Amino acid sequence: MKAGIVGATGYGGIELFRILNVHPQIDDITLYSSSQAGEYFEDIYPQMQRGQSHILADVEPDKMKEDLDVVFLATPAGVSIDLTPQLQGGKAKVIDLSGDLRLKDQSLYKQWYKKEPAGEAVLGAAVYGLPEWNKENIQQADVIANPGCFPTAALLGVGPIIKERLASPSSLIIDAKSGVSGAGKNPNLITHFAHAQENFQIYKVNQHQHIPEIEQQLQQWDEDSQPVTFSTHLVPMTKGIMATIYLQLNEEMTVEKLQSLYKSYYEKEPFVRVREMGSFPCTKDVYGSNFCDIGITLDPRTNRVTIVSVIDNLMKGAASQAVQNMNLLFQADERAGLLTLPVYP
Amino acid sequence: MKAGIVGATGYGGIELFRILNVHPQIDDITLYSSSQAGEYFEDIYPQMQRGQSHILADVEPDKMKEDLDVVFLATPAGVSIDLTPQLQGGKAKVIDLSGDLRLKDQSLYKQWYKKEPAGEAVLGAAVYGLPEWNKENIQQADVIANPGCFPTAALLGVGPIIKERLASPSSLIIDAKSGVSGAGKNPNLITHFAHAQENFQIYKVNQHQHIPEIEQQLQQWDEDSQPVTFSTHLVPMTKGIMATIYLQLNEEMTVEKLQSLYKSYYEKEPFVRVREMGSFPCTKDVYGSNFCDIGITLDPRTNRVTIVSVIDNLMKGAASQAVQNMNLLFQADERAGLLTLPVYP
Amino acid sequence: MKAGIVGATGYGGIELFRILNVHPQIDDITLYSSSQAGEYFEDIYPQMQRGQSHILADVEPDKMKEDLDVVFLATPAGVSIDLTPQLQGGKAKVIDLSGDLRLKDQSLYKQWYKKEPAGEAVLGAAVYGLPEWNKENIQQADVIANPGCFPTAALLGVGPIIKERLASPSSLIIDAKSGVSGAGKNPNLITHFAHAQENFQIYKVNQHQHIPEIEQQLQQWDEDSQPVTFSTHLVPMTKGIMATIYLQLNEEMTVEKLQSLYKSYYEKEPFVRVREMGSFPCTKDVYGSNFCDIGITLDPRTNRVTIVSVIDNLMKGAASQAVQNMNLLFQADERAGLLTLPVYP
Amino acid sequence: MKAGIVGATGYGGIELFRILNVHPQIDDITLYSSSQAGEYFEDIYPQMQRGQSHILADVEPDKMKEDLDVVFLATPAGVSIDLTPQLQGGKAKVIDLSGDLRLKDQSLYKQWYKKEPAGEAVLGAAVYGLPEWNKENIQQADVIANPGCFPTAALLGVGPIIKERLASPSSLIIDAKSGVSGAGKNPNLITHFAHAQENFQIYKVNQHQHIPEIEQQLQQWDEDSQPVTFSTHLVPMTKGIMATIYLQLNEEMTVEKLQSLYKSYYEKEPFVRVREMGSFPCTKDVYGSNFCDIGITLDPRTNRVTIVSVIDNLMKGAASQAVQNMNLLFQADERAGLLTLPVYP
Structure with a gap:
């Protein structure tokens, strides 16, 4: 199978390259970059050198949609709005890692992203790629809207209890x-090491663009669902997300019952691990892996x-969630290329 | 003035030594340690060497209560329960940095600390040392129960709105x-660098001993106050606390009004800084200082x-809060020895 | 193939488990621990849970040497001195990750490790497992002394120029x-996060036990080689080694010539990457991989x-070097199970 | 005394502000910025708010040289070349923290800084501000070239043995x-947190502009001194420098003798602390202080x-070295404003 990665030099793109590089079904990877086309990927990232180098190709949708089996768009907000329609209708399936195709309601995109939204046709084609909750639709799709990082953690955490x-x-x-x-990779004062290290920061309070994405899925589960309170903080570490989630129960119940509810919801899911009672995961427990680990308690x-x-x-x-979606799109083993255990320590 | 620090080799003790070392009213510091008495403090912490060395003295309450003007107890839970009464009744005032004297209700101490509580007499004498909310009582006190780190951040944050x-x-x-x-300073698997770095951990969910301390003060402000939900996380940094606090308003109001409420509550307090609207502090904003910085918003x-x-x-x-309390106990300028601005970067 | 890991709960053991878990030639992994036998590995490390759990088995050399194809000893100094001879003579090959079998000269072991050395027989059988310089001997061996971390970085760096x-x-x-x-994993004051973070420390100046290991190999290359100066520092990061190496040239030469010497020495080695002129690797360039990256310049x-x-x-x-040795011992592709590119960022 | 800081919003400028803010001889601080004049310093750095805000003033040399007692130039390379002469001849003394006035040989500045050097007059007036080795000249000076960070660590380390x-x-x-x-404060890919954290990098190998500064002082001590090898590495921490220095002795001597040589050279210096035998400092031992700690051994x-x-x-x-120089310029106690002990942990 032939894969292409657009936006290969960003953090999402590099991670995709690393995974696809050892994926058993991928024979060939082409890397695309509009800003650095013509350069060698391995000149920019010498640590990725193994065997032959990869030249960064120009983005040519007409050619890509016929040559490739799958195209990953690891591009900034706004790019895939135009690019996705140009990639549709050929052989290639499209997996968009940006937020452009996630919100079905165009006015919400406009409001939270402060940009013009994608057209109805492409939004209609795009399937929300949260495999644990949308597997059948994903398997039929041609275009995947790969979920945001915060929504992934949050939704997998609240799914069973809200449902x-x-x-x-x-x-x-x-x-x-x-x-x-x-x-992201662009340097600024907030991500400067000397500012971010030994520091804990809150940002975009009540204003993060992942809020409507979370709320859209909550409404799928429960049409009475309400606006949520969602805060984001910057931890002095490179990778990892923890969502600490609070919910008031409608009635009294035991933690054992909650625990077994979660266990039963996720028992067939290879990448969600529900912890035993009294045990809570830390972010390092999933470092470098496709796992989502969940702990629950009740006060x-x-x-x-x-x-x-x-x-x-x-x-x-x-x-790796994008690759999980790719596996589903092509009816491969959902776990293909994603078997690595978390790095520790 | 002569000061003594019991538990001088722990993190709280070192910080006290550092501050008192340049405090304008302190002429003499004696360091006490039950486990390392006889050793030189500067042999254990060569970075603290300046001029004469300090031998770690045995804890002799009878002598201390007459020789010293103030004794700081920077000791593990359980120590000051017995030690404080032995230090009472002489010249010295006592400032206890442990949690032993904070909870007025002995059964709560027993329940949350899993230890036998202090006696009623010493609990009756101990004044809760949160200067911004209890200044007059502190000024009259002989024994101070210096607040816990989390309660300090949480209570200064919620005080005006709860009141x-x-x-x-x-x-x-x-x-x-x-x-x-x-x-604390004792090494274990959780605080091992290779485990804690590039990691974000949650701990003691719903079980932290600072919960009853927070609730006790909330009840001072509002006797209808209820059990709170309080979670604690470990950030891969050495120092700093952020409390992100959520509250449902009883009625609609504007963020401007909230903001000015906080500004007016704290306008005379030298160590609480309320941020302008839309601005939120990060932990580095107070690093190495006695400040508490607060930001507020409303969704x-x-x-x-x-x-x-x-x-x-x-x-x-x-x-530094203990030193702020000391300043108040001795009718000195509340800010004495505490004027240093936060370290940055 | 069946593999066993003794000392599975240490840092080396965990890393071995992670690699062997996805190694194409390994069907079965047994984990051994003398201190925690009977416990489940996944109870201690819940992040390693995937499918069936692994009980920590007692170390039974007689059984192991017949049941297993390869035994990895990821044990503290002193253990494999006795354990290796008990494992010899059966089906299993032994790869020792400790320093016990590396020094051929027993008096050097005694001097630098302050312990009684291994016997002559096992030292005679043990082959120094630095694949880039000792491949043929490794392929014939039954017992491998896997190199130390510092010697690996240092020797790969100086090999060509010394040779x-x-x-x-x-x-x-x-x-x-x-x-x-x-x-290592045992917590102490030096590795306490609050001490090690935002800190750079030097340790064991001129006294590190890897010094004689480096010198032994230098003498293999050049019998006139002399005692070296070797310093070790602790960086506030979890993983990674950089050796900065200084050498006085015997005669004038160009950096281009040096560069091509290194390129030619390592051109067939899949895990040593010599950088282009003027480019130097950082530790993150090899994070989570089996690569050694080398940069050279001349003033x-x-x-x-x-x-x-x-x-x-x-x-x-x-x-991963131990697994590279395993691949060689069993005439597999040297790269089997080791193809993952470095994690970035 | 009135002090001015040009380049107040850079890392050096902030640190100066923090120190001068609590300096007993400084009554008034004016902050200057060419790029951000008109803004309030405390709007940019809210953590520095205490009492009245400081407006960032335009740089007006004619006015400054009469109004101020001392001007600190915490500016990028190239600025003080022109600015210093404009500040000379009035009341104000000038302390330049940049590298512009350190090298007496103009051709060396040109070669290493790739810029046009300062004029001979100002270079002639500028005194190298390494107090421990140049105190008398500093006390007579009107212009101070404050040493570079690496040269300070390196020269204090090698001074006695070279001399x-x-x-x-x-x-x-x-x-x-x-x-x-x-x-510095300007963000780039090298200092991006996600790149720099869990990473150890080498940079400017044999090309750092502090090399000629070190060599200039070495030649003051020993006219036979030679080009040095000097490497710089980036540690994943915000602050701190360690120089590990290697030297071949001319003849055999004992470590005791070396130790006492260093002790006697620095015994009257309040800010250089020579460690006891066998003890080596780590960078945290001087964090937030004006100390230079030195350990020595001999193999x-x-x-x-x-x-x-x-x-x-x-x-x-x-x-803080600039403030130490200021103290000397004005015949104050060399330690004024610099008494704070290192932060720990």
């Missing part, structure tokens, strides 16, 4: 923490549930 | 994050308030 | 820097060569 | 390591000396 309507949707608070790579004093959900933001939060 | 009964007490969620030094979509409160856990969260 | 006798051996200075995981002002050699201390410096 | 001609100058190798703040196997010298690069390597 079962056990908690009050208006009580939902998601306090999320991310490593600095989530801010009888407040009848409030605390759910802890962790992922590697560049893996399950971006590149 | 004014603007929000539902049962909606209060405090999602707190701390640097690793909060776990009109949910009518929920988000308050961000940051401190240096070893300074305003321990040692 | 060709282009520099004065007595001028050799190796200034080495390592991530904290090199100090015409001093006629001194600077060589920069980087590895991942737990991979090429321990576990 | 006494105990070692071969051509054998001198300085392997230096610095925190990321040394690269009898090679007759080579290893000297370890650590400073805080923004303090003794920049701002």
